[in-house]
Amino acid sequence: GIVGHTGYNSCPKCHAYGRRVENRTVLLETDSPLRTDHEFRLKIDSTHHKNVSIFEQLPNFNMINSVPLDYLHTILLGVMRKMLDLWFDTKSLYPPSIKAKISQKISLLSTYEPKEFQRRLRGLEKMKLWxxxxxxxxLLFIGPSALKDYISNEHFQHFLLLHIAITILVDESLCIKFNAIAKDLLYKFIEEFSFYYGEKNHSFNVHLLLHICDDVIRNGSLDNFSAFKFESYLGKxxxxxxxxxxxxEQIHNRIIELLSISQLSINECALNYSLKNPLENGFYGKILINDVLIDGSSTCDSFVQLNNGELLKILRFRLLENEIIAIEMDDFLVVVFTIDDSCAVIRKEWLVDQNSCFFPSTFEYHQAMKAKSKSSYRT
Ligand SMILES: [Zn+2]
Structure with a gap:
């Protein structure tokens, strides 16, 4: 490994040498020579290294260029969070009244976030928990509108440098084409950072912005190599x-279960199953599908998850026309369309009679009517 971010020569990409300002190590140099794989392996900058990295044994692995910076930690949890703290934390540059007004604007703007956004942005009073x-x-969407007219024009213009540069770098179609522009914007952002916020705040993460465009050229847009997906899986x-x-052992068992569930599709149900625990009127209480048990009477074995993420509790099963199984749920049925043998989960109310059902495959009225006349089901 190499020295941590408080070390004087901690930059993993270049030879910038830090200095101490008010008990903090800051990296102010912007034109230091870049590190190379060759000199890294020779440990020429001896104090940069704490020990020999096991990654050096990997074939065709470049110890500098094959280790990209992660924008979740460097830019979002690093630089963006630092700016918010400088603006709105205790002893900050702006009074609580401005913070409250921006927070109000955020809560208004966040109501327009599409559902693809994983988490709705909370107000600045919760910014420590963001x-x-x-x-x-x-940074990418709400900040420019929320901050405009509330922070000074100098701070706002400076923030926009970061906003535009990162907007370019997260976009697959722009990140290479406008890479040089993003690099210029970030260079200006870094150069002006000390002027607006003081040298003591010119931290390791601010310095790393110098190198992020080169990583984008090597690896594609920022989301291509960010830690987002790994971090969210850690939570899982x-x-x-x-x-x-x-x-x-618990983690291992859950992962094995997940793998077996993801391999199970409704279409496979009809191919390899056995019904167990016969009840009245041709119903069964259990079904074994490809070694996975679904038990309508059990709390833990009776739930299935649809592709849309919805959870259904299955109550019982039945066999009709000696062919296809029926899986009956609280408000849903699984039907098989004879027209193409495809399966679908439908609401009980969509069932017309023993041989047909409504099925709004594209949620258009005429499609549903057509389905009624053409599709039949064998439960
Ligand atoms: Zn550097």
Whole structure:
């Protein structure tokens, strides 16, 4: 490994040498020579290295260029969060009244966030709790409108340099074409940072912005190599552990279960299944599909998740016309269309009679009518 971010020669990409300002290490140099794989392996800058990295054993691995910077930590949790703290934290540049007004604007603007946004942006009173996705929403979408007319024009113009540069770098179609422009904007942003916020705040992350455009050229847009998806999966892994006893085994078992569920499709149900636990009127209480048990009487084995993420509780099953299984749920049925043998989950009210149902495949009225006349089902 290499020295941490408080080290004088901590930049993993260049030879910028830090200095101490008010008990903080700052990296102010912007024109230092870049590090190379060759000199890294020779440990020429000896104090940059803490020990020999195991990655040096990987074939065709460049110890500088094959290790891209991560924009979740560098830009969002790093620079964007620092600017928010400088503007609105205690002893900040703007009074609480301005913070409150911007917060109001954020809550108004955030109501327009489309549902594809993973997390709705909360107000500035919760900014200490903002997750990476919220900082991303602020930097790329809501920040410019929320800040305009509330912070000084100098701070606003300076923030826009970062906003525009990162907007270019997250866009697949712009990140290479306008890479040089993004680099110029970030260079100006870094150069002006100390002027507006003081040298002591010119931190490691601010310096790293110098190098992010080169990583985009090598790896594509920022989301291509960000830690977002790994961080969100870490949360999922944590949720697998329900007790302190044998946590690794619990994680392993949940992952194996998930893999077996993801391989199960409704179409496969008809191919390899066996019904168990016969009830009245041709119903069954359990079904074994490709070694996965669904038990209508059990709380933990009776739920299925549809492709749209919706959870359904299955109550019982039945067999009709000696062919296809029916899976009956609280308000839903699984039907098989004879026209092409495809399956779908429908609401019970869509069932017309034993041989037909409504099915608004594209949610257009005429399509549904057509489906009624053409499609039949075998439950
Ligand atoms: Zn550097």
């Amino acid at each position: 997750k990476g996705n919220e900082l991303r929403t602020f 892994i944590k949720s697998f552990v329900k007790s302190p006893h044998q946590p690794v």
